[in-house]
Amino acid sequence: MLDKKDKALLQLLQQNAKQTNKQLALQLNLSVTAVYERIKKLEREGVITKYVALLDKEKVNKGFTVFCHIKLVQHAQDYLTKFEEEVTSLDEVLECFHVSGDYDYLLKVVVKDIKQFRSFMVNKLTTIKHIGSTQSSFSISEVKNTTQLSV
Amino acid sequence: MLDKKDKALLQLLQQNAKQTNKQLALQLNLSVTAVYERIKKLEREGVITKYVALLDKEKVNKGFTVFCHIKLVQHAQDYLTKFEEEVTSLDEVLECFHVSGDYDYLLKVVVKDIKQFRSFMVNKLTTIKHIGSTQSSFSISEVKNTTQLSV
DNA sequence: ATATTATCTGAAAAATTTTCTGAAACATAC
DNA sequence: GTATGTTTCAGAAAATTTTTCAGATAATAT
Structure with a gap:
């Protein structure tokens, strides 16, 4: 269900959701489109629930x-x-x-x-x-x- | 230091950081550039510390x-x-x-x-x-x- | 009143996301 | 072994967004 690349991708997005697909692609050894599609899938399946900005209390x-x-x-x-x-x-x-x-x-x-x-x-x-x-x-x-x- | 628009903007970004500046601009009655610059300022000042993806536990x-x-x-x-x-x-x-x-x-x-x-x-x-x-x-x-x- | 600063708008440029086409990899059935 | 379907991939093109830029407006202080 979640392979190595998915997990690595989730780690990266949990650390910084503002990275471009290009940056992610580079770190994951994938093409921009592959990253794009994996993210969409993770969103569709509800693994990623939302993207938020965190503030300084x-x-x-x-x-x-x-x-x-x-x-x-x-x-x-x-x-x-x-x-x-x-x-x-x-x-x-x-x-x-x-x-x-x-x-x-x-x-x-x-x-x-x-x-x-x-x-x-x-x-x-x-x-x-x-x-x-x-x-x-x-x-x-x-x-x-x-x-x-x-x- | 933080005016009404900044506060409204922060609320929106805390709910959904993936909104485009256009969408934000519409909700805030501002131009795209004004939103862009306000966000950059909030990032620069450290009010916004990071953007993250949240996952389903x-x-x-x-x-x-x-x-x-x-x-x-x-x-x-x-x-x-x-x-x-x-x-x-x-x-x-x-x-x-x-x-x-x-x-x-x-x-x-x-x-x-x-x-x-x-x-x-x-x-x-x-x-x-x-x-x-x-x-x-x-x-x-x-x-x-x-x-x-x-x- | 004038300079200064901050914030704004709208347009153009740059970069990114998204769509599309088709190829490679993989599994399954015949 | 070959055909078939499925999934995942890459690269190019289109659509959208971000970012930069030039100049206008508003607010503040001297």
Whole structure:
């Protein structure tokens, strides 16, 4: 399904999606058209889902990252869905995973500073129904943060 | 520093970096050249750090996400740096944050399945020196996962 | 008011993407 | 072994996009 060239191509596109097909062709020992067709195929099959620009957090005033562990009061189906809907609509929340363990959800929240985080907690997060308890840990430093899956 | 048009442009590029300047120009009520120059400026200033292709985790056999909370045995400077270096080199680790709270680090680990996770733990993670304890929670479902910062 | 700077538009040039044609490589069936 | 179909490839041509350029407009400061 994915051969060596596809995998190499995916690595390159995950690192820099702005490379021209010519540059890619050169690195992969293929013609421009071959690269073009492989990319189209990977897009068609849904292996590549989208192309995005990544921004510098600090430069757009989102330099403060917080991880929120959340427990719901109950685990009825509609409690979960309602919570998930509301949390998804918050654009300070970049990630939300339903997880195993002591807590039900793990959220990655990105704001400007601790002041904005407080405001986020008070005015947005804790106004969501059914939240039992939350435990937040602040990011002291970002050691690694990549979108690159090793294929 | 960033005006309304810049912010709108950044939103669009974070959603889809493959749009042509013509398409962007239309949405922003600008000329193609104006869009072109704004993008170049945002790149030059480092607001836009890179362009990447995002992949479907399942389709590349990375459908299993685990969050690992890690405590070090000590917090000497060189313990931290050594740990951070080693963790950064592991390509199953997409993210690593030094965090406040009970644990020192929070890792996002992505592998194929629980079997591969076990192998990652045994052969890679726990072979790193100075690790005190770890606590892992598995992702049951991915509720939200975006790279888009709201500017 | 004038110079300065930044940002804009529209046209032309350069480069890239996309389409098209046909060849090579490969597997399968007869 | 040969025919057949499929996939992948390369190279040329067409279509589109990016990039450069010249000059206009708007905003700011002296």
